[in-house]
Amino acid sequence: METDYRKMWEDLGINMEKHDQLLAVLPFVYRNVYLSQKNRPKAMEYYDFVVSGVHGIRVKELLDAKDAGKKVVAYFCLYVPEELVIASNAVLVGLCGGSNFTDQEAEEVLPRNICPLIKASYGFKAARICPYFQAADICVGETTCDGKKKMYELLSELCPTYTVEVPQKPDTEQARELFYREMMALKSKLEEITGHKITVQDLKKSIGIVNAKRAVLDQLISTRKAVPPPISGKDSLLVFQIAFYDDPQRFTQKTKELVEELQERIKNKVGVVDESAPRIMVSGCPMAIPNWKLHHIVESSGAVIVVEESCVGTRYTSMGQIDNSANTVEDLIRAISDAYLNIHCSCFTPNIGRVEDVVRLAKEFKVDGVIHYSLQTCHGYNIEAAKMEKSLKKINVPMLKIETDYSNEDVGQITTRVEAFLEMIRK
Ligand code: SF4
Numbered sequence: 001m002e003t004d005y006r007k008m009w010e011d012l013g014i015n016m017e018k019h020d021q022l023l024a025v026l027p028f029v030y031r032n033v034y035l036s037q038k039n040r041p042k043a044m045e046y047y048d049f050v051v052s053g054v055h056g057i058r059v060k061e062l063l064d065a066k067d068a069g070k071k072v073v074a075y076f077c078l079y080v081p082e083e084l085v086i087a088s089n090a091v092l093v094g095l096c097g098g099s100n101f102t103d104q105e106a107e108e109v110l111p112r113n114i115c116p117l118i119k120a121s122y123g124f125k126a127a128r129i130c131p132y133f134q135a136a137d138i139c140v141g142e143t144t145c146d147g148k149k150k151m152y153e154l155l156s157e158l159c160p161t162y163t164v165e166v167p168q169k170p171d172t173e174q175a176r177e178l179f180y181r182e183m184m185a186l187k188s189k190l191e192e193i194t195g196h197k198i199t200v201q202d203l204k205k206s207i208g209i210v211n212a213k214r215a216v217l218d219q220l221i222s223t224r225k226a227v228p229p230p231i232s233g234k235d236s237l238l239v240f241q242i243a244f245y246d247d248p249q250r251f252t253q254k255t256k257e258l259v260e261e262l263q264e265r266i267k268n269k270v271g272v273v274d275e276s277a278p279r280i281m282v283s284g285c286p287m288a289i290p291n292w293k294l295h296h297i298v299e300s301s302g303a304v305i306v307v308e309e310s311c312v313g314t315r316y317t318s319m320g321q322i323d324n325s326a327n328t329v330e331d332l333i334r335a336i337s338d339a340y341l342n343i344h345c346s347c348f349t350p351n352i353g354r355v356e357d358v359v360r361l362a363k364e365f366k367v368d369g370v371i372h373y374s375l376q377t378c379h380g381y382n383i384e385a386a387k388m389e390k391s392l393k394k395i396n397v398p399m400l401k402i403e404t405d406y407s408n409e410d411v412g413q414i415t416t417r418v419e420a421f422l423e424m425i426r427k
């Protein structure tokens with residue numbers, strides 16, 4: 001892959017030396033974390049293929065789209081609706097931010113003690129090692145947490161950046177109005193960049209495309225209710241991570257094939273673990289590629305993760321099926337903005353919906369325990385853990401709180417805590 005795409009990366013202004021170092025590590029990590037798993041569904045081969053060409057094939061597709069006159073829009077958070085970007089005839093690509101590989105470059109500008117996701121989001125651009133970022137015509141940010149919104153200000157010095165305001169009190173009429181207006185403003189911005197006026201037909205079509213993707217992801221989530229689950233938590237996590245940057249229609253088709261195989265496995269009682277393996281829910285901060293640390297620790301300790309209450313899990317589909325029956329651009333955008341306020345992110349206050357979701361999911365997926373996952377200095381998720389623990393206690397589900405970053409320094413300590421938690425569950 002390196003040989004074929006070197007010219008493309010050079011043309012994109014990639015820091016080749018650093019990029020080579022990154023690509024040298026990834027296959028080793030992937031082999032160890034993913035390819036070492038036993039009894040994986042055959043359909044996972046597609047996602048392995050996507051990762052094996054992570055900086056090649058898809059980037060080439062983006063550049064081909066640009067040659068054909070399209071624009072590339074990069075984003076980091078669920079509150080940037082895919083539907084609007086697709087309707088504007090642009091290609092949307094989710095950027096990762098799941099590694100500490102560029103901390104040095106990030107820390108030249110950002111404080112040391114901020115969330116690792118924010119550091120990585122900025123660092124990958126500052127270090128020029130992400131071809132997706134280099135290919136992007138604009139990055140659309142959001143005012144979710146303070147760290148991110150201030151980071152976007154600095155990012156705007158490195159690439160064109162537009163920030164969407166996300167209200168903080170979602171249950172109010174003011175919030176609904178504010179977010180609708182923000183979506184209308186984003187529509188205008190996208191039209192300005194792409195030179196394409198968004199029509200009713202564009203929106204109906206893009207809502208349909210994203211609805212289909214969410215529907216198949218919901219089916220994937222549901223298959224994991226089976227005892228034993230037909231797919232590992234690690235593999236499901238990977239599928240969601242890839243959902244952020246793959247072509248949406250191809251992704252939906254490939255994930256349909258995966259779901260069909262999983263349904264067949266359930267019929268035949270084929271699982272990835274023994275029926276007695278502890279069933280764990282992970283709830284909390286998003287895990288961007290290649291952040292597989294916690295999943296790898298938990299599943300290497302004999303348990304299986306059956307659901308993620310996360311932006312790479314149930315939160316990704318929480319907007320549900322958006323109604324595209326309206327016949328004006330304004331009404332269709334209203335349907336989108338209302339649906340997106342159903343994402344229960346900890347940037348909201350109060351955010352009781354997230355606690356309710358976790359309690360409901362714990363019952364539906366018959367979990368034996370919940371691991372609450374916070375990235376270091378992520379105040380929203382860290383503080384919400386207290387409410388979560390209290391509510392889970394009422395239904396007798398134990399919770400372990402893990403706060404970590406992207407380094408490997410605490411792997412030993414987290415493994416010990418996870419093993420002790422699983423031991424307690426088994427007793
Ligand atoms: S946790 Fe909240 S801020 Fe972070 S990506 Fe998810 S929705 Fe966006």
Ligand code: SF4
Pocket residue numbers: 115116117118144145146147148285286375377378379380381
């Ligand atoms: S994990 Fe927390 S601190 Fe980090 S970007 Fe997301 S909301 Fe902000």
